[in-house]
Amino acid sequence: MPPMIQAKNLWKTYGENVVLEGLNVTVEEGEFITMVGTSGCGKSTFLNMLLGTQSCSKGELLLDGQPIPAEPGPDRGIVFQQYSVFPHMTVLENVMAAKAFARKGLTGYLFGSARREAKEEATAILNQVGLSHALNKYPHELSGGMKQRLAIAQALLGKPRILLLDEPFGALDPGIRADMHELVLNLWREHKLTVFMVTHDLKEGFYLGTRLWVFDKLRQDPQAPGAYGASITYDLAVGQMGKKIYEEIDDNLRPVVEVV
Numbered sequence: 001m002p003p004m005i006q007a008k009n010l011w012k013t014y015g016e017n018v019v020l021e022g023l024n025v026t027v028e029e030g031e032f033i034t035m036v037g038t039s040g041c042g043k044s045t046f047l048n049m050l051l052g053t054q055s056c057s058k059g060e061l062l063l064d065g066q067p068i069p070a071e072p073g074p075d076r077g078i079v080f081q082q083y084s085v086f087p088h089m090t091v092l093e094n095v096m097a098a099k100a101f102a103r104k105g106l107t108g109y110l111f112g113s114a115r116r117e118a119k120e121e122a123t124a125i126l127n128q129v130g131l132s133h134a135l136n137k138y139p140h141e142l143s144g145g146m147k148q149r150l151a152i153a154q155a156l157l158g159k160p161r162i163l164l165l166d167e168p169f170g171a172l173d174p175g176i177r178a179d180m181h182e183l184v185l186n187l188w189r190e191h192k193l194t195v196f197m198v199t200h201d202l203k204e205g206f207y208l209g210t211r212l213w214v215f216d217k218l219r220q221d222p223q224a225p226g227a228y229g230a231s232i233t234y235d236l237a238v239g240q241m242g243k244k245i246y247e248e249i250d251d252n253l254r255p256v257v258e259v260v
């Protein structure tokens, strides 16, 4: 069996700007990867390559031993920091719409039994993310945490094997963030997901991940900032140790690679 995800000498460049260089890494099903690194070092780009909305410039990125399809699929769900919901639809309608789009593309409407099924499925997922009391609310009536719960419900709709989280809790208050951590850990276990999560919060990275990646540039040219790309400079198995480190890390600590 090939690893679930494998990057082989993966490079990403935009014109002259080298973003990622020579990534070699494998990820097995069920891992929870957390990713930290300076702003602009290519973390979102890497997630987008896993999603299929960006392709690599050189090398390979494989899913089950095959190149990742060049478009998003139901096996990969993503949650961004910005809320990606329709303002004019209720919570339930938002999730049902996501289901319709997944089935039929942007013009899709569901009728009859397909609609009933979508409603049942949407209701069940919203229950799992703790929004069963808010089915008929509109996005502007939701708190930041509730909006992210909605975004997670949408990401889970296609029953993904891989969940991609791009700083999903960066805008939330610490107390709310703690609730979201328990939610994500529960969903990871229950749905047997493989998770890739970018975070600015090293503590969050240690707490949630089974494995923590630090993205950084090994080489820098001050005259030409785009001349060299980042790679994964630390790949730490954290697991239970992460939970212990979490308890000992100061709340205000930032990743050492972060330029504040």
Ligand SMILES: Nc1ncnc2c1ncn2[C@@H]1O[C@H](COP(=O)(O)OP(=O)(O)O)[C@@H](O)[C@H]1O
Binding pocket: 014, 017, 019, 037, 038, 039, 040, 041, 042, 043, 044, 045, 046
């Ligand atoms: N679509 C794009 N076209 C050109 N440059 C891009 C594009 N997307 C990202 N970049 C550049 O790639 C680099 C990495 O960006 P990004 O992956 O968003 O970093 P991070 O998520 O680590 O902050 C940045 O220099 C950014 O300007």
Ligand SMILES: [Mg+2]
Binding pocket: 043, 044, 045, 166, 198
């Ligand atoms: Mg980013």
